[in-house]
Amino acid sequence: MPLRIDVITIFPDYFAPLQLSLMGKAQQSGLVTIAIHDLREFTSDRHRSVDDTPYGGGAGMVMTPEPWGQAIDAVVTDQSTLIVPTPAGKLFSQPVAAELAHSTHLIFACGRYEGIDQRVVEYYRPRIDVRELSIGDYVLAGGDVATLAMIEASVRLVPGVLGNPESLVEESHQLPGVEYPSYTKPPTWRGLDVPEVLLSGHHDQIARWRAEQSTIRTTHNRPDLLPGS
Numbered sequence: 001m002p003l004r005i006d007v008i009t010i011f012p013d014y015f016a017p018l019q020l021s022l023m024g025k026a027q028q029s030g031l032v033t034i035a036i037h038d039l040r041e042f043t044s045d046r047h048r049s050v051d052d053t054p055y056g057g058g059a060g061m062v063m064t065p066e067p068w069g070q071a072i073d074a075v076v077t078d079q080s081t082l083i084v085p086t087p088a089g090k091l092f093s094q095p096v097a098a099e100l101a102h103s104t105h106l107i108f109a110c111g112r113y114e115g116i117d118q119r120v121v122e123y124y125r126p127r128i129d130v131r132e133l134s135i136g137d138y139v140l141a142g143g144d145v146a147t148l149a150m151i152e153a154s155v156r157l158v159p160g161v162l163g164n165p166e167s168l169v170e171e172s173h174q175l176p177g178v179e180y181p182s183y184t185k186p187p188t189w190r191g192l193d194v195p196e197v198l199l200s201g202h203h204d205q206i207a208r209w210r211a212e213q214s215t216i217r218t219t220h221n222r223p224d225l226l227p228g229s
């Protein structure tokens with residue numbers, strides 16, 4: 001059953017990159033189908049407006065619910081998962097990407113401005129799986145870039161998309177923490193040598209060195225990922 005993805009956005013052009021490279025091949029392979037929808041196609045006023053001033057005051061504008069209701073209703077089924085990228089969401093992660101990769105239908109609602117009227121989430125929550133997801137603790141101008149990141153992270157985990165599932169095995173068996181550093185030819189570059197152990201052919205020593213490097217790197221860059229932290 002191919003994974004179907006519908007993206008609703010006021011900037012459809014943001015998603016041109018999904019036709020390239022791995023994402024493009026995934027679509028050609030029939031494993032994934034991705035459709036982009038312009039939210040303004042679902043407005044009914046002459047100005048095709050999608051936002052208005054916030055109740056309760058405050059800076060900026062909020063996206064009005066009706067165009068979203070029309071757009072989501074046009075693609076939703078009882079198998080759909082609605083994903084709303086937002087800084088206020090639960091943190092997206094590799095395990096979440098793996099979950100999404102095994103979904104039937106994902107609808108991404110790319111909000112702009114200060115966000116989408118919360119009643120859109122409230123309306124669909126009793127009907128389908130709705131997930132407000134954050135890709136990190138910073139604020140983007142809209143959900144489009146976050147959606148691209150989540151689609152790329154999820155689609156590469158769809159069985160058959162990655163030519164070489166081997167890299168997924170390494171990824172999944174990786175110790176808690178970050179990846180060890182990687183090297184390739186030439187053996188010396190601008191006076192810098194590749195660590196000897198990697199040229200030795202001693203696979204157990206190499207594995208030990210890589211585990212050690214991962215721990216050193218995790219301690220320095222991501223102590224929060226260390227076991228027991």
Ligand SMILES: COc1cccc(COC(=O)c2cn[nH]c2)c1
Binds near residue numbers: 114134135140
């Ligand atoms: C839907 O409501 C809003 C409000 C403000 C910005 C955005 C765009 O998403 C992000 O900025 C984001 C997502 N993960 N990390 C940052 C959406």
